[in-house]
Amino acid sequence: MKPRIVAVLNQKGGVGKTTTCVNLAHALAKLGKPVTVIDLDPQHHLAVALGEVAVDRSGIDAVMLGERSLQEQMLSVRPCLSLVVAGPRLQAIEQLSEGGSHRGDLLRRGLAACPWLDQAVVLIDCPPSSGILVANALFAVDELLVPMTSDFMALQGLSHLMGTLKKFEQVLAKNYRTTLVMSRYISNRRLSEDVLTTIKKYFPNQVLRTLIRETALLAECPSFGKTIFEYRPGCRSAQDFASLAVDFIEGRVM
DSSP states (O other), X not given: OOOEEEEEOOSSSSSXXXXXXXXXXXXXXXXXXXXXXXXXXXXXXXXXXXXXXXXXXXXXXXXXXXXXXXXHHOEEEETTEEEEOOOTTHHHHHTOOSSGGGXXXXXXXXXXXXXXXXXXXXXXXXXXXXXXXXXXXXXXXXXXXXXXXXXXXXHHHHHHHXXXXXXXXXXXXXXXXXXXXXXXXXXXXXXXXXXXXXXXXXXXXXBBSOOOBOOHHHHHGGXXXXXXXXXXXXXXXXXXXXXXXXHHHHTOBO
């Protein structure tokens, strides 16, 4: 059975996108859901956060260039959790000028050729941009997870992203299933509450129920190649992501 293939996407940087992707993936894996994470960002942050620092290892770049299958590129990094690294040529794919519209279909073709076996979820960590790599993700998926921070600049970025999505929906004749997750939430700040209220108004039944509260621990654990469940098991951030995983599976929203 085909897994849920989800692009973790926000064109604005600093919204906790990779943090959300890696810790949600591990939370799902700890629930026994076989998960594959794909690092579609040439900066390799997702792979580093999982302790994979060999930046010269080929990954999704070779899949998109038609040289390797996705299954060949999967690395088992935790129980029930596989990683496909970015690879050293991913930046070159972002800068491709030849191939026309086929440049945007490279990832979809690589995913379509994979037998998947028992995978339940595939999370694609996208770069904070609107270039060819993000276009490939939007061609390849029907479902999006958008991490948001609780500030008004993030609201402006969300407006720009939704405009981009509408254009893709028109061209591809599809409707993305889009959910939002509030990351880096500061619960004692009035602005956070105001932004959350605004988001719920404009995106009813699309915001996952659990708020990922801002802590220094989430910023620290990638430097050790650990998820929050390994770095500080039992802390409130680990509890937040464990709850978010259930939201994701069961569709629990605000």
